[in-house]
Amino acid sequence: MRRLFVALTLLALALPAPAFARGDFDPTTEFEQHEWVSIHIGGLNLSITKAVVYLMIGTVITILLGILLMRSRLALLPDRRQTVGEAIYEVTQTAIAEQGLPSKAIGRWFPYVASLALFIWVVNVLGFIPLPLTGETWHGIPTWGIYAATSSLSVTLALALLTFVFTHFEGIRWNGPVRYFKSWIPEAPKALLFLIVPLEILGQFMRLISLSVRLFANMLAGHILILTFIGLMFILESVVLAIVTVPVATAFYLFEVVIVVTIQAFIFAALSAIYIGSAIEPEH
Amino acid sequence: MSTLLAATSGDVTKAGKAIGLALGVGLGALGAGVGIGNIFGSMIQSVARQPELRGELQGIQWLGFALTEAVVFYGLLGSILAYVLV
Numbered sequence: 001m002r003r004l005f006v007a008l009t010l011l012a013l014a015l016p017a018p019a020f021a022r023g024d025f026d027p028t029t030e031f032e033q034h035e036w037v038s039i040h041i042g043g044l045n046l047s048i049t050k051a052v053v054y055l056m057i058g059t060v061i062t063i064l065l066g067i068l069l070m071r072s073r074l075a076l077l078p079d080r081r082q083t084v085g086e087a088i089y090e091v092t093q094t095a096i097a098e099q100g101l102p103s104k105a106i107g108r109w110f111p112y113v114a115s116l117a118l119f120i121w122v123v124n125v126l127g128f129i130p131l132p133l134t135g136e137t138w139h140g141i142p143t144w145g146i147y148a149a150t151s152s153l154s155v156t157l158a159l160a161l162l163t164f165v166f167t168h169f170e171g172i173r174w175n176g177p178v179r180y181f182k183s184w185i186p187e188a189p190k191a192l193l194f195l196i197v198p199l200e201i202l203g204q205f206m207r208l209i210s211l212s213v214r215l216f217a218n219m220l221a222g223h224i225l226i227l228t229f230i231g232l233m234f235i236l237e238s239v240v241l242a243i244v245t246v247p248v249a250t251a252f253y254l255f256e257v258v259i260v261v262t263i264q265a266f267i268f269a270a271l272s273a274i275y276i277g278s279a280i281e282p283e284h
Numbered sequence: 285m286s287t288l289l290a291a292t293s294g295d296v297t298k299a300g301k302a303i304g305l306a307l308g309v310g311l312g313a314l315g316a317g318v319g320i321g322n323i324f325g326s327m328i329q330s331v332a333r334q335p336e337l338r339g340e341l342q343g344i345q346w347l348g349f350a351l352t353e354a355v356v357f358y359g360l361l362g363s364i365l366a367y368v369l370v
Contacts, residue, residue, distance in 0.1 A: 095343050210354065217357030267350040 031151065031220070034135055053133060054149035058123035065118065092117050096266065100273030102281050105170070109276055112166070116159070117269035120215070123149050124261040127219060128253065146226070150264075151219035153212065160212035163272040171279030183282030211271060218264050222256040225249075301370060305363040312359020319352035 035047035069085030078086060092114035101109050127148020134145035149155050171180040184200050185193065229249040233241045327345045331338050 099343065210358075213358065213361060214350070214354040217354070217361050221357060221360060263346055263350050267347065270347060 031147075031223075033152070036135070050133060050135060050147060051149045051152045051155060054126060054147065055123065055155065058119065058126050058149065061126070062115070062119045062122045065122065066115075088118065089114070092269070096269045096273055099270060100275075100277040102277055105174075105277065105280050109166075109170075109273070113269050113273045113276075116163075116272055117265050120150065120159070120268050121262060121265035123155075124219060124265060125257070127151065127223070128257050128261065146223065148219045148223060150215055151223055153216045156212040156216040157208075159215075159268070160208050163211065163275060164208050166272075167275045167279045170276055171282065174280045175282065180279070180282065207275060211268065215264050215268055218260055222252070222260055225252050226256070297370075301367045304370075305367045308359045308363025308366070309356070312356040316352055316356045319355065320349060323348045323352060 033049040033051060035045075035049060036053070037048035039046040039048065069081060070089065074082060093110065096117055097106055097110045097113050101113070127150065128146055130144040130146055132142040132144050133147070134143050136143045136145075168180075171183075174180075175183070184204070185197055186200065188196050226249050229245045229252065232245045233239060323345060327341060330341055
């Protein structure tokens with residue numbers, strides 16, 4: 001069995017099947033943004049692109065999930081639909097909000113953190129469902145493809161900026177500006193302070209970068225991996241290669257859908273909770 | 285010497301970029317691999333010692349996993365930037 005597999009692989013690599021002579025396959029073109037509906041206000045470019053459409057669909061699905069699972073037809077004995085909603089609530093409450101936020105701030109910030117987790121999860125999952133939104137057509141029929149809005153840095157940076165602004169807003173609101181900014185200065189020998197304080201301030205901005213790049217690069221790398229393995233057929237121009245590349249691409253697809261999508265949504269929300277919580281109670 | 289020079293007459297910049305990209309991702313993956321192995325190894329040890337703590341530890345484990353795993357992507361992003369911009 002294994003010998004057959006190796007033989008087939010070697011055969012696949014050796015066969016330059018001319019049927020698939022597309023040759024110039026480039027996975028990075030999948031992530032280009034084309035303006036579908038052009039909206040320019042002043043110097044601002046608010047055009048509707050692929051990422052914006054995906055975000056809109058994600059928003060609608062998130063709102064529908066909230067209404068259908070947690071708002072409508074609630075009963076004392078929950079049916080299966082309500083159980084799912086309560087499970088989501090339970091996870092976001094115990095694993096995300098209570099880990100990072102102090103108890104006095106949970107009432108105010110649990111909705112933000114929970115909807116962040118749910119929204120990022122929905123947008124991530126949407127990125128692995130083939131949709132006819134590639135913007136390309138084949139004989140007039142729109143082609144189906146996968147694309148995640150979170151694999152665009154603008155989207156994740158906007159989400160990270162929300163958390164960044166809320167963090168410092170809450171820090172100043174609960175502690176007052178003087179006490180809050182004083183809490184950035186750690187206890188250290190006076191001679192070392194001029195080295196440590198700039199690092200602390202830099203660290204606050206590094207959070208912004210790490211929070212946004214983590215989600216963005218995870219989703220981008222996942223999509224590029226899948227696209228590259230499928231695209232290997234076109235690069236090496238051999239259909240027989242599908243015996244190897246399609247199972248590998250499927251394995252990566254399953255890994256992304258089962259693990260990465262959920263973990264990244266969880267991490268983004270949990271870190272947001274931790275950042276906001278640490279700004280509210282800086283002494284911890 | 286002349287054969288060496290003849291070998292480098294191709295697009296050397298492109299080769300250098302490719303080497304940089306591969307080194308960046310590879311070294312990033314090396315570090316993250318060690319880190320992730322450490323996290324799961326410690327998790328197995330802790331659960332073997334105190335199985336009742338598994339639920340609490342799992343949250344910390346996935347947090348650590350994602351934080352460590354992101355290191356590869358910083359390397360990847362830096363190398364792609366170098367590849368595209370230089």
